[in-house]
Amino acid sequence: MSLQHAILGFLDLEPSTGYTLDQRFAGSVGSFWTATRSQIYRELHAAERAGRVRVEVVPQDGRPAxxxxxxxxxxxxxxxxxxxxxxxxxxLRDPFLLKLVFSASAPPEVTDGLLAHLQAELEASRAEYAARLERPEIFTLARSEREALLWRLSIENGLAWCEAQLAWAARARAALAEEPPEGGCA
Amino acid sequence: MSLQHAILGFLDLEPSTGYTLDQRFAGSVGSFWTATRSQIYRELHAAERAGRVRVEVVPQDGRPAxxxxxxxxxxxxxxxxxxxxxxxxxxLRDPFLLKLVFSASAPPEVTDGLLAHLQAELEASRAEYAARLERPEIFTLARSEREALLWRLSIENGLAWCEAQLAWAARARAALAEEPPEGGCA
DNA sequence: AGCGACATGTAAGCGGTTACATGATTCT
DNA sequence: AGAATCATGTAACCGCTTACATGTCGCT
Structure with missing residues (x-):
């Protein structure tokens, strides 16, 4: 169960509420691990029962403590x-590749459409990764240069993945374009 | 639910038993989609109820039909x-990156060990992908050149992914090696 | 005698998603 | 007036994994 450990990891950086953890998941590790609130609250309760975390209740007025x-x-x-x-x-579980290999059953446009769609999405996430690297406020939780480097590397990993996928997609489209005749041509 | 559709995809290539489908999953798409027997049998039953597949029972003696x-x-x-x-x-849900970013809490050897372990695993799967590309019997189900090309591309995708990860891992280790002092050195 | 291939499944549990439920405060 | 932010959760469901259950045939 990686999720509970990820939560412990975040709490090691800074004691937090479930709500804050949710934001951390959406923000810093969102590109390689997601979690929903229900999950976070559930894991926090479980971690508490297991004695791995301790709660400090801070009452507020007008909203839940x-x-x-x-x-x-x-x-x-x-x-x-x-x-x-x-x-x-x-x-990795990649529904795209699954669809790709079976798309031979459909007209060629389907395959090409799939690849084009993938390229567009990858371009977008590449831009997102690049933008994230530019914004140093992502690393504010880091307690050392080394820690900041690790966070940066995790983003660079996503970036490298995007770029590799884009290069592959371009090659794939080129290869498919060269082989359209399907048995018979002019 | 991609799994049921993947099953339909395989059945489109060739009518099969649950057992055979299990082997297909382990073999041809195993690198980007896995399925267990219980899952396959369940989905086959569901697909049958939904009228998407039809069963032909072939009795055998000494073993289940x-x-x-x-x-x-x-x-x-x-x-x-x-x-x-x-x-x-x-x-993607990558427990490795999760561990990497939180490994700053542990001694530096932990981080480096993680990366070294990753490299070894990636080398192994790269070799596996490369070997698979060499074995043309993987493509025996393909009904056309185009279809065979799609299967080949799916393997090349995995290969490209491995290579990108390996390049990243090497860069990561180098970057981490250059920054050991952790605040104070000679 | 034991293992692997063939061939079918069930049951329990876990991790994750989606929808539902509540409610004040602050910004536009 | 409406949306976003802060802040907690529950319930139902779905997909996947692991373990269990059964039994023959052929090879070593």
Whole structure:
């Protein structure tokens, strides 16, 4: 269960409420890990039951009390354990490739449309990654140069992925354009 | 639900049993989509209830009857619809990057170990992709040159991904090696 | 005697998504 | 007047994984 550990990771940087964690997920790690509120609240409760976090309730008037979660020693240990254990190979689940290989059953325009759509999307996310690298406020939580570097590298990873995919898509379209006759031509 | 559509895609290539589909998933699309038997049998039953496939029961002695599934017209239509609708952006869920960014909490060796481990795994899967491209028997189901090309492109996609990741990992390790002092040095 | 291929499934559980529910404050 | 922000959650559902259950045939 990576999500609970990611939460512990964020709480190690700064004690936070569920709401704030939601924003962190949408912001900083959003490109490679997402989480919804229900999930976050559920995991926070579970982590609390497991003794990995401690709640500090800060009453407010007119809105629900802020529940600020802090890492406990057990939580810190759980985080360290998770970091030490090796990650399995990231098996990616790519509905695009699935569609691509089966698109031979459909007219050629379908395949090309799929690729064109992919290119447009990749261009957009490439721009997003690039913009994110320019905005240094992303790294404000970083407690050291090294930590900031790691965050930057994670964004660069996404950027590299986009660029590789774009290069592949261009090659794919070119290769498909060269082979249209489908058995018979002029 | 991509899985049911992937099954329809395979059945369009060739009527098959659940068992055979399982092998197809493990083999040809295994690098970008996985499925377990329980899932496949369940989806086949669902597709049958939805009228998208038709079963032909072939009794055997000494072992369970083969249930050969065929696409119906409705199934073919469902496949075509799925192919025509655009795919959303592939949001990848990468536990490696998650661990990487939080590994600043741990000693530097942890981060480097993570990266080294990733490199080893990527090298292995790169070799696997490359080997798969060499083996033309992967494409035996292909009904045309174009179809074979699509399968080849799907493998090349994985290969490109591996190579981009490897390049990134090398850059990452170099960048991290240049920044060890953590605030104070000689 | 044991393993792998063939061939079917069920049951329990987990992680994730979507929809629902509540309600004040501040900005446009 | 309406939308966004802050702040908490519950319930239902869906897709996927893991473990369990059964049984023959052929190879080593």
């Amino acid at each position: 802020r529940k600020v979660y802090h890492l406990t020693e057990a939580g810190r240990a759980a985080l360290a354990d998770w970091l030490a254990e090796p990650v399995g190979p990231a098996q | 083969r249930k050969v599934y065929h696409l119906t017209e409705a199934g073919r239509a469902a496949l075509a619809d799925w192919l025509a609708e655009p795919v959303g952006p592939a949001q």
